[in-house]
Amino acid sequence: MSLMKTMLTTSALAVSLSFAGAALAQDYQPDPNAKPGGNIIVTYKDDVATLDPAIGYDWQNWSMIKSLFDGLMDYVPGTTELRPGLAESYDVSDDGMTFTFHLRPGVKFHNGREMTAEDVKYSLDRVTNPATQSPGAGFFGSIMGYDAMADGSASELSGVEVVDPATVKITLSRPDATFLHVMALNFASIVPKEAVEKWGADFGKHPVGTGAYKLADWTIGQQLVFAKNTDYWRAGVPYLDQITFEVGQEPIVALLRLQKGEVDVPGDGIPPAKFEEVMNNPAEKARVVEGGQLQTGYITLNVKMPPFDNLKVREAVNMAINKKRITQMINGRAIPANQPLPPSMPGYIKDYKGYSFDDAAAKKLLAEAGFADGFTTELYVMNTDPNPRIAQAIQQDLKAIGITAEIKSLAQANVIEAGGAGKAPMIWSGGMAWIADFPDPSNFYGPILGCAGAGEGGWNWSKFCDPEIDAEATKADSFTDPADPKRLAMWSDVYAKVMEQAPWVPVFNEQRYTMKSERMGGADNLYVDPVSIPVNYDYVYVTK
Amino acid sequence: MLAYLARRLIQAALILLGVSFITFFLLYVLPADPVRQIAGRSATAQTVENIRHQLGLDQPFVVQYWRYLVGLVQGDMGRSYLQKTDVATLIMARLPATLLLMLGAIVAELVIGLTLGIIAAIRRGGALDQTLMITSFVAVSAPQFVVGLLLLYVFAVKLSWFPIGGYGSFSNLVLPALTLGIMGSGWYSRMMRSSMIDVLRSDYIRTARAKGLRRSRVLVLHAMPNAILPIIAMIGIDIGIFMSGIVVVESVFGWPGIGQLAWQAIQRVDIPIIMGVTLVSACAIVLGNLIADMITPFIDPRIKLR
Numbered sequence: 001m002s003l004m005k006t007m008l009t010t011s012a013l014a015v016s017l018s019f020a021g022a023a024l025a026q027d028y029q030p031d032p033n034a035k036p037g038g039n040i041i042v043t044y045k046d047d048v049a050t051l052d053p054a055i056g057y058d059w060q061n062w063s064m065i066k067s068l069f070d071g072l073m074d075y076v077p078g079t080t081e082l083r084p085g086l087a088e089s090y091d092v093s094d095d096g097m098t099f100t101f102h103l104r105p106g107v108k109f110h111n112g113r114e115m116t117a118e119d120v121k122y123s124l125d126r127v128t129n130p131a132t133q134s135p136g137a138g139f140f141g142s143i144m145g146y147d148a149m150a151d152g153s154a155s156e157l158s159g160v161e162v163v164d165p166a167t168v169k170i171t172l173s174r175p176d177a178t179f180l181h182v183m184a185l186n187f188a189s190i191v192p193k194e195a196v197e198k199w200g201a202d203f204g205k206h207p208v209g210t211g212a213y214k215l216a217d218w219t220i221g222q223q224l225v226f227a228k229n230t231d232y233w234r235a236g237v238p239y240l241d242q243i244t245f246e247v248g249q250e251p252i253v254a255l256l257r258l259q260k261g262e263v264d265v266p267g268d269g270i271p272p273a274k275f276e277e278v279m280n281n282p283a284e285k286a287r288v289v290e291g292g293q294l295q296t297g298y299i300t301l302n303v304k305m306p307p308f309d310n311l312k313v314r315e316a317v318n319m320a321i322n323k324k325r326i327t328q329m330i331n332g333r334a335i336p337a338n339q340p341l342p343p344s345m346p347g348y349i350k351d352y353k354g355y356s357f358d359d360a361a362a363k364k365l366l367a368e369a370g371f372a373d374g375f376t377t378e379l380y381v382m383n384t385d386p387n388p389r390i391a392q393a394i395q396q397d398l399k400a401i402g403i404t405a406e407i408k409s410l411a412q413a414n415v416i417e418a419g420g421a422g423k424a425p426m427i428w429s430g431g432m433a434w435i436a437d438f439p440d441p442s443n444f445y446g447p448i449l450g451c452a453g454a455g456e457g458g459w460n461w462s463k464f465c466d467p468e469i470d471a472e473a474t475k476a477d478s479f480t481d482p483a484d485p486k487r488l489a490m491w492s493d494v495y496a497k498v499m500e501q502a503p504w505v506p507v508f509n510e511q512r513y514t515m516k517s518e519r520m521g522g523a524d525n526l527y528v529d530p531v532s533i534p535v536n537y538d539y540v541y542v543t544k
Numbered sequence: 545m546l547a548y549l550a551r552r553l554i555q556a557a558l559i560l561l562g563v564s565f566i567t568f569f570l571l572y573v574l575p576a577d578p579v580r581q582i583a584g585r586s587a588t589a590q591t592v593e594n595i596r597h598q599l600g601l602d603q604p605f606v607v608q609y610w611r612y613l614v615g616l617v618q619g620d621m622g623r624s625y626l627q628k629t630d631v632a633t634l635i636m637a638r639l640p641a642t643l644l645l646m647l648g649a650i651v652a653e654l655v656i657g658l659t660l661g662i663i664a665a666i667r668r669g670g671a672l673d674q675t676l677m678i679t680s681f682v683a684v685s686a687p688q689f690v691v692g693l694l695l696l697y698v699f700a701v702k703l704s705w706f707p708i709g710g711y712g713s714f715s716n717l718v719l720p721a722l723t724l725g726i727m728g729s730g731w732y733s734r735m736m737r738s739s740m741i742d743v744l745r746s747d748y749i750r751t752a753r754a755k756g757l758r759r760s761r762v763l764v765l766h767a768m769p770n771a772i773l774p775i776i777a778m779i780g781i782d783i784g785i786f787m788s789g790i791v792v793v794e795s796v797f798g799w800p801g802i803g804q805l806a807w808q809a810i811q812r813v814d815i816p817i818i819m820g821v822t823l824v825s826a827c828a829i830v831l832g833n834l835i836a837d838m839i840t841p842f843i844d845p846r847i848k849l850r
Contacts, residue, residue: 046808057586130594133591135583135586136586138586138590219637220633220634220637221634221805222711248795248798248804249709250795250796253709253796257709260704411810413580447585455589457589
């Protein structure tokens with residue numbers, strides 16, 4: 001997956017402003033071998049939480065919601081390349097502050113009504129309304145009138161204007177390079193007002209959208225059935241007649257069932273304990289698709305807590321961790337990292353050296369910091385495999401330079417709480433590691449390394465906050481074009497400066513592995529789609 | 545009898561109140577913030593506070609607990625934080641599956657336990673007896689997670705006699721019911737053995753044999769009914785034991801009952817569901833014990849309920 005390249009194409013789209021998008025939409029060539037029909041079975045361990053696009057925010061319902069709903073913007077299947085969705089095209093004003101979206105005519109909701117500009121306005125007002133309790137409301141912060149919505153003093157976004165039934169004009173209060181990506185998030189999906197009002201709080205159980213599939217049945221605790229939307233506005237897709245999501249299936253059981261041909265895609269992936277066995281079997285390995293993902297696993301060092309308030313100590317820890325050994329521990333399912341951004345993210349610094357693994361130098365730094373005899377600290381970790389094992393490896397590495405780290409292995413919610421409250425000196429992020437919401441370097445900064453996330457309860461567990469770096473980040477996001485090389489260079493600089501302060505030990509970037517049944521067809525990149533996990537349901541098909 | 549029942553019901557209500565208070569309190573002091581779970585990682589501080597306020601989680605403990613109780617009395621168990629659905633709906637959708645699994649487990653444990661117990665009693669002291677009693681000891685001590693995976697691997701994966709997990713038909717029920725019932729069958733075989741031995745030693749059995757009745761007839765018609773009756777009363781207590789087992793068994797077999805619901809809710813700090821399932825389980829245990837106590841006088845008229 002060449003994200004750099006795709007992002008450059010995206011920049012072409014944004015720079016040439018109008019109608020460039022419409023040309024791009026035809027760039028995706030549907031698979032000539034694809035044939036319509038068939039039902040597939042996808043399994044999950046956990047219940048599906050909700051299918052309300054304003055609320056759903058986990059890796060299980062994200063791709064489901066993507067297939068039930070559409071937003072103004074979308075991604076080319078299997079890539080991170082933006083393409084128009086319900087907007088056929090759009091114009092951007094020269095200052096990058098006003099976006100005019102021209103809606104696709106004749107798009108119908110699952111209830112048969114035609115989608116109009118009023119629905120776009122309603123949907124954006126709804127997701128930013130505090131009463132909706134959307135976890136994604138903050139993404140829309142650059143739309144004019146957002147602050148008044150957030151504090152409850154307005155009930156409509158003043159920046160969203162219905163020009164005519166087929167045109168919506170969105171005005172921003174500040175330039176936002178990521179705005180088109182935000183419009184492609186599930187949170188920006190277009191919903192019909194009458195259905196939302198009919199079901200009220202239960203809309204998430206009775207979703208009505210414009211997507212490729214509609215919800216046909218939901219038996220709580222057992223299964224969900226998606227049926228093909230025969231009126232879908234994109235011609236020719238989806239291929240499948242039906243998708244059955246069976247819930248309550250342990251990953252290990254799902255794998256056994258897949259091996260017997262009873263399951264097509266195990267949604268939770270290959271269980272770590274079985275990974276080697278699967279990959280050593282050529283027939284099974286052939287059905288595993290590997291891909292990169294926009295993910296970084298890291299150790300946070302709480303810069304507000306002695307002795308990690310001392311830069312030399314943080315540098316020493318960075319040099320003490322044997323990242324290669326850790327990737328080996330998880331069967332090589334990841335590549336060692338030296339900076340916050342994953343390699344396929346624009347802004348990644350290719351020639352960055354980072355802190356090399358060097359115990360002697362680390363010990364020397366500790367001694368300079370006044371900890372020649374080391375010290376005792378705590379390492380928080382989520383209690384599911386392989387994280388406690390990784391924590392033990394980190395513990396051993398630290399021991400080698402004289403640091404005694406006591407492992408605190410807790411449930412996810414407890415680790416998040418300790419991290420947010422700033423009570424954890426060190427946290428291994430495994431199981432809660434950052435995965436990008438959208439393919440832009442800014443997404444790895446604000447909530448996890450910026451001042452915004454460093455407050456009480458925030459996800460910035462190092463509590464790292466450098467106002468100068470924050471200012472540079474804000475400046476980088478004020479560009480009109482997200483892929484402007486100058487902007488990306490600024491972001492590279494932001495992350496290089498962050499690493500100089502060493503609030504994190506970037507450990508690895510995890511690879512993604514999707515297993516599928518023999519009959520599943522479609523290009524490999526549909527099975528490691530960066531935005532639809534595990535697979536892009538709209539474009540995969542079955543061969544028998 | 546009625547006075548006894550009334551007293552027991554009042555006791556039951558108090559027990560449930562106590563359970564609800566303790567559970568609510570433990571969840572309140574838990575070092576995990578449900579609002580963070582709802583709001584997700586990208587939420588702004590404003591969004592987090594807004595959600596906290598709307599759910600009333602910014603209120604003091606006493607107020608939160610009182611609101612919960614008031615809702616409960618009106619039949620409102622609250623809404624799941626993450627599934628955004630009424631807890632009562634979620635539990636009702638899954639309760640039949642759990643009850644079916646329990647029924648299956650009761651049948652399994654009785655059939656296996658009683659049969660083994662009777663055989664052991666007849667052959668008491670012999671090699672077969674000892675083997676069976678060791679087996680029952682293993683059955684009692686084996687972790688259900690291991691038993692479940694073992695049964696799944698042998699009978700579903702290797703032999704393909706049963707489906708690998710799932711719900712809906714009798715064949716789906718066999719393995720989970722067996723897993724859940726196997727522990728109880730260990731207990732029952734031991735109880736049945738000693739109960740049977742006691743009965744076989746009693747005078748009326750000797751009389752029956754002395755009358756010249758066949759050994760098999762004495763065993764089946766005279767000894768077994770009397771040996772089994774005291775054991776039947778134990779089934780009520782089993783319900784409590786099952787409640788702890790269903791969490792594991794339902795997860796292993798993908799059985800869509802309330803145990804699975806509880807497990808998911810615990811991981812995601814979905815407090816209304818945890819409360820709901822705990823209270824339903826507590827009700828089941830209290831009722832089970834009550835039924836066990838109510839049955840006893842019918843089995844043994846010497847016992848009177850006061």
